[in-house]
Amino acid sequence: MNRRETRDAVVHFGPDADWVREAAAESSAVAAADGVASYDEPEADAGAADAAGARLAVCELSPDAGVEALAAVRDALPTVPVLAVVADADAVDDALAAGAADVLVRRDGVDDTALLARRMEGVAATPAESRLGAESTAQLLDAIDDSFYALDADGAIRRWNDSFSRLTGYEDEELAGMDALELFAGADRERIAGAIETVVETGSATAKAELVARDGETTPVEFTGALVTDADGSPSGIVGIGRSLTERREREARLARLRQAVETIVDRAPLTLFEVEADGTVSTVRGETLPERLGRRVSEGDAAEGVFADQPEMRRHVAAALDGEPAHGLVEVGDSTLEAWLQPALDETGRVTRAVGLALDVTEREERAVMLDQIQASAGEVIWISTPGKESMDFVSDAYEDVWGRAPETLRSDPMSFVEAIHPDDRERVEAALTEQREDPDAYEETYRVVRPDGEVRWVHDQSSGVYEDGELTRIVGIATDITVRRRRERELRLKNRAVETAPVGVAIHETAESAGPITYVNEAFASVTGYDGDAVAGEGLSALAGDDTDSDRLHAVASAVKTGDRGSATLVLYRADGTPFWGRVDVAPVVDGDGEATHAVSFVQDVTESKEHEQEIERHLTEFGEVLAEDLGVPLREARDRLDAATDDDPDADLRRAEESVERAVSLVEDLATVHSFSVEPRRLSESMRGSSPAPAGRDE
Incomplete structure (x- = not known):
């Protein structure tokens, strides 16, 4: 013991x-160095210490x-505030629980004289009426966030703070x-x-256990306890702190999830996570190494100036x-x-210690963006992307202005403004379809x-498809x-x-790619004229209309025109589906x-x-006239010739000879008319056949 007699x-x-005296000398709130009384053993010497005049x-x-x-010092000097000096930060809570006014953690190798001086000054300046009396101690304990408790020698709870009450739920x-x-159950109680x-x-x-509250809820708590002894050194109780682990576990779980998410993203995505120290050295934290990403051989720890030698933008970042x-x-x-992100990393003083960087390969994304720009610039269609309920229009191509006559920006500010431009006669139908589009976008297809x-009125064909993420419709x-x-x-x-279809003439359409020139379409007039509908002549050529009296040369001429893609025309005998002939052009x-x-x-x-019948009728009249001439003039002309022959034999006068020549010419003409009569028999038979097989033309008598 080294007790000075001064106050x-x-x-x-x-x-x-010596360390305490040096600190006291630097503090203006305590006495000079000779005002410090030192004792070696607190438990042995505390009772001999003089509290008179002592400030701390x-x-x-x-x-x-x-x-x-x-505890011994507090018992011996109950009115003097105590500054506890400990070597371990874990002892701070125990010292405060035991009644210390302040606690200084002393570290090896650190000159903390000035810090001790400030702490001594702060404790000494505390008003006497608030120096950890019973009431102020309770206030101090209630102010801390952790749960304080004090047990007697039998383990019964004797003292606690408000945090402990809230934790347990008991009054x-x-x-x-x-x-x-x-407060514990099962293995935790043991x-x-x-x-x-x-x-x-x-x-x-120190122990960790699940505390069971009054309502049965459990809370993970870490308890720290210290033994309290009486003046004789016998155990008198335990004081300690209980710290809830719920937030810590949640924080640790969040950190673990975050760490796992970052590792998963970095491992599976084309990412590089790297750091640049304050001195400029670069190191890869995770993902593809910077040398792999940059395509060069770079050693970990090389300077950023070398690693990013040909990337001035990265060096600026x-x-x-x-x-x-x-x-x-x-x-x-x-x-x-x-795409690179760099964030400064700070220490507790706010000083930048390093830069944390993330590099993402966005080559494909940028290529897609360029492609999208090209599509937008060249596409004639209006391409749009919206949320299912049209709350926002995420994208609309420039063609919107060409079709709607309105700037694309109008859709971004009011996604439903395109409906206002729809024709009033179509709007209600389209609005109903848009309502259904929210549920089934793939079924939406409207023309309006x-x-x-x-x-100006434009016709628009609009259709959509849904974009789904995890089965949920996110975009249209x-x-x-x-x-x-x-x-x-x-x-x-x-x-x-x-x-x-309504033309008064029969129309047939033929394929020219095939040699037969098959018919692919006929109108109603064709069916009316020929008796053949489209199904009856599908795949057939014009030869389907041919019969016994059809002129094959004329038919071949028009059939060849069909095959070669030329023009052609012919009038010939054709046959209807029922086998009756008719003259066709x-x-x-x-x-x-x-x-x-x-x-x-x-x-x-x-x-x-x-x-054709009219033409043939004229021919028949001419033929009949020839018959009359041949029959009525033939006999008298022959008689006249015979008499002239007899007269010329007796008196060959020149006039008689001329008369004989005229009679000879008349006889020749009559014979020619008879020949024409013989040729007109067959056409007359065919014409009569046609008249007998088809109705007489309108306006003519039977």
């Missing part, structure tokens, strides 16, 4: 008296002694005198009982991050494109009219095509089809494509029997 401002218990006590606690020395009246083991025995035997212990500014951008590396701001992709020209052509085609014309090549041929078939 000292500082009472010190422990081996390092400094108590060095050895790891072996625990807080018993502090103060219920906790008073409760056996601490009642574990806590063993920890209490360890505290009694060794002076302190690194420099910015080491200066404390986050950086982000695209970096071209050979044929690849990397759009009225542009200038009044659609294509709206301007079909105005197509609709106009369809109308024109329908008009032409109606014109062909066949005209053939080619159908050509945009290159001028004949792809089809069309034949026009007309029934010209009436006109």
Whole structure:
């Protein structure tokens, strides 16, 4: 013991008296160096210490002694605030629980004299009326977040703070005198009982257990306990701190999940996670190494200036991050494109110690973006992407302005504004279809009219498909095509089809690719004239209309025109489906494509029997006239010739000879008319056959 007789401002218990005196000399709130009284053994010398004039006590606690020395000082100097000095941060809570006003953790090799001086000054400046009396101690214990408890020698709970009450869920009246083991069950109760025995035997212990609250809920808690002894050194109880592990476990679980997620992403994605130290050295943390990513041989730890020698943008990002500014951008590396993020890493003082970098290979993404831009620039269709409910329009191509006459930006600000441009006669139908589109986008397909701001009407064909993630519809992709020209052509085609179908002349369409020139279509007039409908002559040529009296040469001429894609015309005898003949006129014309090549041929078939019969009737009249002349003039002319012959034999006068020549010419003409009569018999038979097999033309008598 080394007790000075002066009235000292500082009472010190422990081996390092010189260190305490140096700190006291630097503090303006305590006496000079000669105002420090030092004692070697707190438990032995605390009773001899003089509290008169003392402003604080400094108590060095050895790891072996625990807080018993502090308890002895508090008992001997109840009105003097105590500054505890410990060598381990884990002892701070025990020292505070034992009554220390402040705790200084002393570390080997560190000159902490100035720190001790400040702590001494702070403790000494505490008003006397608040120096850890019973009431102020309770307030201090209630202010800490951890659960404080004090047990007597039998393990009954004697003291606790508000945190302990909240943790257990018991009222103060219920906790008073409760056996601490009642807060645990099963193996945890045995574990806590063993920890209490360890505290009694060794002076302190730590244990983890599930505390069972009043409502049955369990909480993982880490308990730290220290032995409290009386003046005789006999165990009088245990004090300690209980710290809930729930947040720690949740934090550890979150960190584990985050770590796993980062590792999974980095391992499975084209990512490189790297660090750049403050001195500029680069190291790969995870993922593809920077040498692999950069396509060169670089050793770990090389300087960033060398690693990113040909990437000035990356060097600027690194420099910015080491200066404390986050950086982000695209970096071209050979044929690849990397997206890089760099973030400054700070220590507890706020100083930048390194930059953490992440490089992602986005080559394919950028190529797709370029391709999308090209599609948007060249596509005539309106390509759009929206949310299922049309809350937002994520993408719309520039063609929207060409079709709707409105800027694409109008859709981004109001995704449903395109509906306002739909023709009023179509709008209700389209709105109903859009409602169904939210549930089944793949079934959506609508054709409607759009009225542009200038009044022009466009026809649009709109269809969509769904984009799903984990079975959930997340986006709808659609294509709206301007079909105005197509609709106009369809109308024109329908008009032409109606014109062909209702034409008063028979029309047949032939394929020219095949040698037979097969028929693929006939109109109603063709069926009416020939008796053949489309099914009856499908795949047949014009030869289907031929019969016994058909002129084969004329038929071959028009059939050849069909095959060769030329024009041709012929009038010949054709036969109906029921076998009756008729005079038909066949005209053939080619159908050509945009290159001028004949792809089809069309034949026009007309029934010209009436006109042909009229022609033949004239011929019959001429024939009958010839018959009359031949019969009525033949005999007298022959008699006249005979008489002239007799007269010329008797008197060959010149006039008689001339008369004889005239009679000879008349006889020759009569003979010619008789010959014509013989040739007209067969045509007359065919004409009579046609008249007998078909109705008489309208307006003519039977």
